[in-house]
Amino acid sequence: MKIVEKDIKILYFSFVVMLVSILVAKLFHTAVFLEGIMVILLLVCSVNRNTHTVIYFVMCTVFQNVILVLMSSGISSRETTTIIILKESLVYICAIVFFLKNKIYDFKLQEVLCVIFVIVSIFNLVRAQSINLGVTALRQITIIVTCYYFGCSLKNVKLEKIFSFIVLISVIVGIIGIGLFFLNDEQWIQMGYADYWNNKTGAVTKYSFTNFYTYDLGVRLKRLVSTFVDPLACSHFIGIGFLVVFIADNKNSYILKILITIFLLMGITKSSVVLIVSTILILNYSKINLRYLRYLFLITCIIFGLVAINILSIKVSSLSQSTSISNHFNAFIYGLTNATLLGNGLGTTGYNALIMGLENYDSNYNESFFALSIAQIGIVGVITIYGFLFICIKHNYKLYRITNNKYILVILILSIDLFLESFFSASSISMLGTGLYCVLNGISYSFYKEEVRRCELEL
Template sequence: MSYIFIIICFLYGLCAVYFAKKNDYTMLCFFLVAVLFQNIIVICFSNTVSSIWITIFSLVKEVMLYFAVFLYIFRRKKITGGKKTIILSLVLVIIFVENLIVTDTSFSASVISLRQCIIPFLGITIGKNLYIDDKKVIKLLKFIVHCSIFLAIFGLFELIILGDEFWIKLGYAQYMYVKQGTLSSQLFKGVTRNFYTWDFRNIPIRRIVSITADPLATAHLIFIGFAIIFSGCVNSFINKSFTKKNPNQYFVYMILLFMCSFLSLSKAIFVFMAITFAVIAYYKKIFPPKLVKYGAVIGGVLILLYILRGIQDMTVATATSNHVVGLINGFQHSSFLGKGLGTAGVMTAKIANNSITTAESYVGTYVQQIGYIGFAITLIYFINVYKQLLVNWKKYRNRYTILAIALFLGIIFEMFFSESSVSVMGTCIYFIFIGIATKDKIYK
């Protein structure tokens, strides 16, 4: 069986090289297919292969994206961007390298932290440099919707009929042990604890997981399909006449995806929904802009009150307090140049077997590792991306830009309070589409 898996890895790698050379929308389709089926394939072979091969298989899709960027720069033989952008980028690279070398943790932990830290930059860079036009964007968005529907349908089947017994029989416990050394006794009902949520009166409630075996990745991948249809990028109505519109199959898909997004039981997705509704309502003028603004302010105040309540509960280990404490600790325990990659975050702590003070907040773990200067440069980078989206909205008034703005604001907010908000499996495609939306070519 191990030889079969090695052959699969080899063929998978060849396909990745082929699509990296193409660097078009088919590469993203291949990337999404890899995201959907990667974990289920590895779980099936976890009894016969070593952790090294599992790591190699998991990294292929990511290496493909880096290779695509390298080939693009090599072919163009120049780096796009103004002098200020290039200088700031070089400073940020130096900070990353310095914190990769000067750190108190192991090299493997620091590399894993570096991998997560640069996912947003990788995704946006891929989107900006992708060979894609307006017609291919429509094909890509429809493909994403179909992937979301597949995840939703299989997720409902797994949640209602298969249950945890499916993963136990498949060898999930062995997979977790090979992947990160998790013992069977550390699992809950034979699966990892993130298959459940304890946010409702501390009672474990099962989430929708689907074929990815990653409930948070599934939640984000299902939600982006809903957001694509809801924003009008894929039309959910057909025109029977000039005055009447009838729902088509995409309207049914939208309802299904909304329901399954809710079944993810993720607070981040619930906030994402609210932000997406507000952004689309504002830019499409579904409601009066002033009403949307006031509603957003009220919603923001309610969220702030919820966060303040979490701060008051810091002595109690609640989910909210963990996220807030992680954010605050990140800034408190940082420095101008950072404490080193691998010194914060849940995953790196498991690999390095270290106790950590900063976790559950991507921004918190990020700023502790790369410092205040690196965080400030990153902030400037994201502000410039947002300005590009606003410029394209004023220029083209296109629904793609509305979707990108909604995804951008939602993911930025989520990054402050969730460490798992940024992942290759779940949200890399978000950053890629944000990068695509900054291109003038897709609006012609």
């Protein structure tokens, strides 16, 4: 893996833009400079849709929150929202263009599921008690498909270049994260965290440092939040770098592996555990050549999974209330037992509904993306989105078996991790955290189509 000089120049340019944006916001109390640059880059990236479009998306994903914190005292809530929307607009525009240009007459099962999912989502958007809450919920619940088709829309993508850049940024994120790790809550407030929180939420609730710490190991431990200002999103991103250096890096850079492992462990998140377990399972599964043994392996994993869920359901009542493990599991079970066919409407549950004081609010769904989805778009919507994810996994596996490409294996593991984690974690699906996972799945599918076409031509 190697970073070319052009990528380093992009990195330098990005840091200059960030620095100038912070200075302008401090001096003139406006984010107009950053907004202007983002509009220009949005147009350029929407037209080009190449490897550097992904690199731009990565830079926005990684540095969005820390820039908004540092700029927070000089910009408004509207400007904060605009900057976030400008980044997401790249995803929406590219996904819509690709879908209209390439899929309007070429519907496969994946597109059928996507259309049904969108119809059910719009149906539940109309039923939303608050249009603002409904649109916010729609943005989260459609991340999987929008980011996927954004990835499909990209042309002439070089996976090695993208993953090399991600590893480089993972190291930068980790080093900055260690520096920020030693800041106390008061110093974060001085940096602008309280103003950032007010800008992001519209000052509806008081700022909170809850996610900066965890009690899952029985004691209060600080987590690596880094530039994401969010340990979960940070852990998800570093997880990509972790997989690349351990699976796809042939140079055996032990120092790099040790560094990224330390960064990942400092996040102290359940997503890290799921990622490591997924890696072990898929590496073992990929080595099995006989079909009946693969089926046996899958059945064994399912049985162990069901047994583990049963044991956890028995033990969950005795878990300490200061940990979140029981909350995540209970949310998953609550979603299963309170499912409706078409859902109760977008924005009718979740933390945004809690923050905005929605009436008839049920917080029991909050800790599981599966539960949040089944509450809002029902059984039909959940079947379509999880069917969509399963097809992504299937395509990645087939492509890896054909090409033996280690980068495709990384994407396969990320897709399995996303699938499993979403059952028990609401934060497993986010534009900052796992949006890039879905983008990479879309890129992988483009390679899959090319490989299938090549095989057909050879026949």
